[in-house]
Amino acid sequence: MRYRELTDLVDDVLGPVQGRLLLDELVLDALGNRTGAQALAAGVEPRAVWHALCDALDVPDARRWGTDPHRQAPPRPADR
Template sequence: MRYRELTDLVDDVLGPVQGRLLLDELVLGELGGRTGAVALADGEDPRAVWHALCDELGIPDARRWGSDPHRQAPPRRADR
């Protein structure tokens, strides 16, 4: 997953305002107590950030990939 795909999903699934706020301010245990924005700045894979954000918010798998029926869910990394 690329950064642009992450931001598209954040906007689609969480809303452009709330989603960006959550990415910037929600501390995620799966990311070592960092926010998504800090983790991305530290070089974390955007896919790991997206999964951590969805896990923390309880987003079900069926909603994680937004409204585009052709968008394919990127697999989780084996170590997550």
Template sequence: MRYREFWDLVDDVLGSAQGRGLVRELVVGELGQRTAQQALDDGEEPRTVWHALCDALGIPDAARWGSDPHRAAPPRR
């Protein structure tokens, strides 16, 4: 997953304003008590950050990939 794809999913699944706020403000235990933005800034893979953010928000796997039916869901690592 590229950074662009991460941000596209944030906007599509979480809503641009709310989602970007969550990326900046929500502390996620799975990311070492960092926000998603801090984890990205620290070099974590966007795929890892996306899954951790979705887990923290209780977003089911089927809903994580947005409204594009052709978007491939990257597996967890």
């Protein structure tokens, strides 16, 4: 997953305003008590950030990939 794909999913699933706010402000235990934005800046893979954000917000698997029926779901990181 690339950064652009992450931001597209954030906008589609969580909303462009609320999603970006959550990415910037929500501290996630799974990311070492960092926000998604901090984790990305530290080199964490976008797919790991996406899964951590979805897990924290209890986003069901069926909704995690947005409204595009052709979007491929990124696999979970190997360390999960």
